[in-house]
Amino acid sequence: MNKIADRQPTDWGAAAMQRRIRRRYAAERRFRLLGLAAVSLSGAFLAFLLWTMMSNGIAGFSRTEIRLPLDFPAIALDVEPAQLGRAGADLALAGAGLQNAVGAAAVQAFGEDGERVIAESAWVSVREAIKRDPDMLSRRTTITVPASADVHEASTDDAGAEAEAMVAALERGGALTSGFNWTFLAGADSTDPSGAGIWGALKGSLLTMAVTLGLAFPIGVLSAIYLEEYAPRNRWTDLIEVSINNLAAVPSIIFGLLGLAVFLGTFNMPRSAPVVGGLTLALMIMPVIVIAGRNAIKAVPPSIRDAALGVGASRVQVVFHHVLPLALPGILTGTIIGMARALGETAPLLMIGMRAFIATPPEDLTDAATVLPVQIFLWSDQVSRGFVEKTSAAIIVLLIFLLAMNALAIYLRNRFETRW
Structure with a gap:
């Protein structure tokens, strides 16, 4: 009983107790700062990842296009309009030399480097346009086709002087346009990046x-x-x-x-x-x-x-x-x-x-x-x-x-x- 009676209540004002309290609060602050630093570092890595993906990926949703004039009566494709309504329309147009005709039209419209201006899959866009409107085979028309990767890169980012001059010439002629790349969302894989989709x-x-x-x-x-x-x-x-x-x-x-x-x-x-x-x-x-x-x-x-x-x-x-x-x-x-x-x-x-x-x-x-x-x-x-x-x-x-x-x-x- 005497030992219990001799015990004194905790002296919170004592110097030793104050030092222990300060150390305890300091440890709590350090732990809180470490937690905040960990969350901030994680957020920074996430922001860097999203920024990298967005900065590189936004251009993938855009598409640079070329307005290509086509004189179908002069081209004289060896295909009948009746063939375009059947299942073999794709093969008929491919066999009629449509791809070569599109390349030749690009050279005629844009000079010797015309085939470098349009994408490899440009003739596919022409093929689909013909299937939608077979009557265009009897007249001159202008069809929007995808630009080549070089032209797209030069129009959206820094590129070489030759590519920039090519883009400037296309812009002056009103042949260059851009818009949302619906082909990327609606197409399948392709060897040509301008025609590739997901x-x-x-x-x-x-x-x-x-x-x-x-x-x-x-x-x-x-x-x-x-x-x-x-x-x-x-x-x-x-x-x-x-x-x-x-x-x-x-x-x-x-x-x-x-x-x-x-x-x-x-x-x-x-x-x-x-x-x-x-x-x-x-x-x-x-x-x-x-x-x-x-x-x-x-x-x-x-x-x-x-x-x-x-x-x-x-x-x-x-x-x-x-x-x-x-x-x-x-x-x-x-x-x-x-x-x-x-x-x-x-x-x-x-x-x-x-x-x-x-x-x-x-x-x-x-x-x-x-x-x-x-x-x-x-x-x-x-x-x-x-x-x-x-x-x-x-x-x-x-x-x-x-x-x-x-x-x-x-x-x-x-x-x-x-x-x-």
Whole structure:
């Protein structure tokens, strides 16, 4: 009792106590500054990335065009207007020498360097214009065609004196125009950067993601429900849990090798098809969905199950009427993570052949296709300045696609979220 009585209350005004308090506050300030510095550094890297992509990619959404005069009666293409209404119109125009005629018209209009002014795919624009209006074969007309990469670069950025003089001459003649590059959004891959587009790769990504989500989501959720609600606790279920956790950390290229061996080598499925890419990516993200689903189901309070069972609900009714709706936000979070990973993958898709040159967008799940990340990878390997712009522009589209997909998933998650 005497020892307790002899104890004095804490002397907050003592010099030793004040030093300890100052050190404690100083440590807290340093920690707060370190956290602020980390967030600022992360924001700076993100801003630099976005600025780099935007500065290089904005030019990919613009298109420099040339107003090309064409005298079709003088050209005298060996094609009948009746042929243009049939399925072989493209072959008929190509066989009639349209490409050479367009080059000759450019030389006549712009001098000896006329063919350097227009893009390699300029004759394709003329072909499409003829198919829309076959009557122009009987008159003189002016058709807007894409400019060459040199002219486009000189009109949007600094270039050599020769290219700048060429652009100045075109501007004086009123032959040079510019506008939004709809071909980039509506076209497919091409060897000419002015005619290259991302719709083929974007459609391939949509089809591949549809197969991935259609397989991985229901199978992953049902697996999580079984493992958490029905599976007995023994060594086999422990082995399955360990295997699922290990599969979530396996490098993606291993799943590409698995898809190559199983889907292409064993089942002889079509190479480069979205269905094969979707199956391969579904195997890759399914462990992520299973793990997230189990954690979400486990987080549902046991009282929910007990209350439902107490009023006579069956086990299936408890799971699907009460547990699953409450766990759905967490399950959707795992699905967002898995789908975002699948959307940006290239390695497994390269292994199953989805790196081919695809000049026509796929029509169904078995057609040859590529996806946006692979298309970006292929364009980044090109040396032309035009493909550098297209690569950055395609990255912007991929980020927009990813943000839109995540926004939809977050909306659904918040829609079904229950606050306790």
